[in-house]
Amino acid sequence: MAVRDSKKQILLKNVNIFDVDKGIFRSNQDILIEDDLIKEVGKDSHVGEESPMEIDCSQKFALPGLFECHAHLTILINQPDEVKREILKECGIENNGQELELEKEVLKEFAREGITQIRDCGGPVKTLKTLKDEVSQGEYVGPDLFYAGPMLEKSPLTGEGNNKRWPGFTVAVNSKQDAKNIIEQISNEGASLVKTFGKFDIDVFKYLLDEAKERNLPVTHDPGPTFFHSVPMDRGIDLGIRCFEHGKSPWYVILQDDLKSEHDSLLEADPVTKEAFIDKMFSIGRESISMTKLKQLIDKMANRSVYFCPTLHVFKHYAEHPEVYREDELDKFKKRFEIMYEISCLIAKEVMKQDIKILVGQDGWNPRFTFNEMKLLKENGLSEPEIIKGATIYPAQWLGIADQFGSISPNKKASILILNRNPLEDIQNMKTAHLVLHNGKIVFQG
Template sequence: MKTTIINLTLIIFGLTAGFAQTDTLSIENVNIIPVYENILLRNQRVVVGNGKILRIEDVSKASEYPMAKQIDGSGKYLIPGLHEMHYHWRNKEGGIERDFKLLLANGVTTVRNMAEYDWQDHIAIRDSIDKNQLMGPNYYTSGPYLQSGDLKTSADIERIIAQHYNKGYDFIKIADNLPKDIYLKVLERAADYNIPVMGHAQREMDLEYSLRMKSIEHVEEFVYLFGDEQRRDSLFLKNAVEQIKNSGIVIVPTLVVFDMIVKCLDDNSFAKLKEKEVATYMLNGDHGYWASDDNPYRQNLKGKVINGMDALPLLEGYFEWMKNFTKMLAKKDVPMMTGSDTFGFVVPGFSLHEEFQFLQEAGLSPYEILKASALTPARYLGSIATEGTITEGKNANLVLLNKNPLEDIKNTKTIEGVLLKGEWLGRDQLDSFLKEVESLNH
């Protein structure tokens, strides 16, 4: 009898929940790019309620849901919310809200923060978002940027990893070459605490050691992992890519930030960089610093000789190699994620779309790029049950575009609106976010 009562209660509750939705909205007659495969579903209705995708159906069907709001998706394209998987909050001025406005205005609904600096508390930021006290994307964070000076002994490792666990960081970020015994101990203790380790490659060890991490940040790392001869040896590279593929590791190329570094060394390119349209969203102090010869790349690299070669052509050559290697990884279906590193002229939100274009220039298809900014990150973050594709039951984190990104990835910039946890942010709202950020400079 007790079981029967419980079951009846669940049925009654289910009916009540089903019909009591007051926030249901639909996107009508929209073309869906669901990303679970390379297809386009035309003339669909997407019904959203309680922050979830409730129904996807042909628009010719009569909807059984009462709609509080209908959005006309005719001639438009719906993609999953974008993932910025290599983000840094660099400047206290304007608060993290400033960056979130830039990210949301650019369709970014999930962020992985890659370091916690002394003046920051990213767990508090993540908790505020989760409790709806702060409007922001799904938020994941590593702990402090760990370098060899932080990890000298077994006691250091034990203390730091326990701190990561107790504070609740999602990742451990390594940003330096470590002695082999220290590195292996970090991996072992992190596994005991079930905290993934990711970051820069271990450049002084064989490739296999770096492949023990969850992800390698920056395809640039392979420039330093491999010797000059190895980078020119097609058989070596083919075998290396096979090894990377077999390991299951994920790579985050971050091409856009390396491009910025190269452009800082060339006077003509640097002049154009300073006038970039998106530079209007940089804080005045940041722009003044990065647009001057105090810029660290101008100061430390411009005109310098490295390995017997001028820095500019050397780095230009590295960049071409990086794009070619990224294409080799893509051809072998090595999982990749999109991230941009967000500093200097690499402006949060906008920079992710620049990264898309570099990936397309490197030879990735628009579908491969969307997959790297939706499906692969969701699998990596353990959120695939609720994120990463447009399917029923997933969270309603979506981006409505005016042009088809499968034809050209630059069309991800044609944003008509964003759904964040089921809340519609139309073009006017997104523009107001951008104006608020711009106003900080006046």
Template sequence: MKLLKRILKFVFALIGVLVLIGIIIFWVDSLETSYLRINKNDLTSNNSFIIANVNIVPMNQDTVLVDKMVHIKEGIIEKIADNIEVKGIEIIDAKNKYLTPGLIDMHVHVWDRYELGLYLSNGVTAVRNLWGMPMHLRIKEDVIEDNIFSPVFFTTGPKLTGQEFIGDDNLNLTNPNEAKEKVISYKKRGYDLIKTYYGLDKEIFDAVIEQAKISEIDIVAHPSQKVPFSYHLNPQIKSIEHAEEIVQQPLQFDLDTTKLQPIIDSISQSKHTSYSPTITVFNNIYQMMINDSILDSESLEFINPLIKKVDSKNQFERWFNTKRANPAALDRIKNQHNFHISIVKKLHNSGVNIICGTDAGIGVTVPGFSIHREMSFYKQAGLSNYEVLKTATVNASKTHSIMKQLGTIEAGKIANLLLVDENPFIELATLENPTYVFVKGRKLNRETLKSYNEKAKNRKNLLASALRYLENLIFEK
């Protein structure tokens, strides 16, 4: 009995030490990202002002409103006119630059708060996180409470799969009742959306869809191979992810445009369905195959260290070794990427609501920076600059009712804005380096945005990231 008591004391003491170490690690990590905290007494917290001498790219129409004034009141666009007079308010001279809506990345995986700064520095003022964990609810709360500079933050719950084990990062559902309980729980806890994933069979999928409708929560679908592709056109499913899934599932890797067209037609006939192609993340397979030093590249200095050490490394080894074992695989991946461009073109020509998503945060797809590459692929697909910009602004905002205050510049919308040097309808690349980013009306200048990049570069938060992931495995399984 005495021995048992000693063992229990030791175990409890060890647990106490580990908990204390964890608290210290989280505290240090919190201090390292304190630069994102909003100081309500600082000038940058001012979210009421007038922007004068500005050319507006409203994105609710294909035009530029020349030499206008915009009144921002407490983070909301109050008025747009030729002349606005408000006493005792700051006036920002835009010097005939261009004001656009902030960009929206509709498919990201956020691993830490450093990434929030990376998105802002690249003009991304709203993100849809599609791999929900407890840490994302804490980020969301801080964003809602205006405690931190961050893109507006929407997140799904954990990825829902069926009984087949796909990985420890997914929630394996065993029966319809459990599926319904998870949907109810995620809505109650504050997750914005439901993410369905590869491996959901019809019976469980039906339960998820049924409960999501009752709970009034939208579904985002990574297509499941256990139901027909057309199954994902259910009205409760607001967007389908990845052009590659069209190739892998209904086309069975047959890159045939004739067989593709009926699939595109079915998507276009489903007026409620948006499509997020995520061209960049698949193209990065090709980049890993041709660049044996990609893990040491400068861009990967912005990847979360845990992801870089595990996921980036594993993906690189998988694809680089695939090419080594079968050199023909390189052309196969390149051809499939080109076919994805064709898919985007056909989706666009058929009137499908294309939304810009990057799958940033996994592999070698870098948060923030990748959205500009994604948009360049849409440009290659034949979309005009206006049409490309729509995918990352107004198209995205139409996908979910909870996003309706974003995406355009008009009275009543949230003042998530970019001030850029050139007309993006002529020079899309101007979006890569905004002079100012306004997030909920708060102004961030270029110097501050660059500092966000520097803070995130080669960050040392591997242990904190690992503990947050461990928290997810313990509490979400």
């Protein structure tokens, strides 16, 4: 094979490569990288005029660079200094006391941990575009960003509070014209997906889905606060949505018949009456669920090739640290997050038994939490190969970018995580990075 002088080549030698189709490692392979792309994968096929830089990776384990599938990166921006320091500490990033550019430090840490792509599920689109541009122009090291921009919902906005600190975090969609405008805007600002949340008028919602499809933007849906969903999961699947966020999202759809009737009789009730019903569901907990209905919903998910991102970490995290979420009524919120975690695990476990593609997402901004999500998915029954696929090929497929990302194959981006230990033996071995390449550049070497 002829090599042009101007091309920068790296040869990773004698490495075990994760095969995302078979879910196993192919032993003792070489990976030839040229500039930002994988050129060849195999053995002894590279005879260049100029010898590439060689790195021996004997006994190591190569994975495609990982995706974090549910982040909210813009929360790192506009934070007071004391919060910035707290977040850095939580992320395990050393702070030398200089002026902090938190988002840059954290993005760099994501990449260094081998998380070379992020799917961001909600935040101001202009801020996200700036981050993406800065990373792609090489101003600092960070993952490739694929973002939704604002969370979209009918007024009044559930997350209106976020707009004070991060204007444009959540945007109202009250008419077809609103839907048309926002999809056009986020598409022009480089969005890769659409995030719908909570309430919608159904005709506006359908119109929004059509507009998104027109612009090739896949839609992921969070039905919103627990119960009283205007686009519940089963309806969402019928309307064509192919990804849902949060393990607890099906809860309303799978209520026992009597509880579902009671719920539906309260659709027009006042907020206090609705809240009393919600309280009752949280006190009944898992007994409120019909396993038959859950299985029916999962069959529907399987039939329509729906992806599911359980974000188990976030519920466990807030159950253990309710003060991060709320300043008042701590006990109530702690209890609610404990139940949401329990319900999410119960639902995720059943979903995992079918051939549903699970995405690894933390619902936050901390590289460490991606690995914690993997640990929780494992504890709830997801196999190691499926966890790895849920952070590599599945998000690449869902985003429609599997021609460039998601596996170690010729012509894909040379973003590769090389581990010292085998993650199929213990998913915690994902944290034993030896070498990380992002678009052909070494961003971490242990």
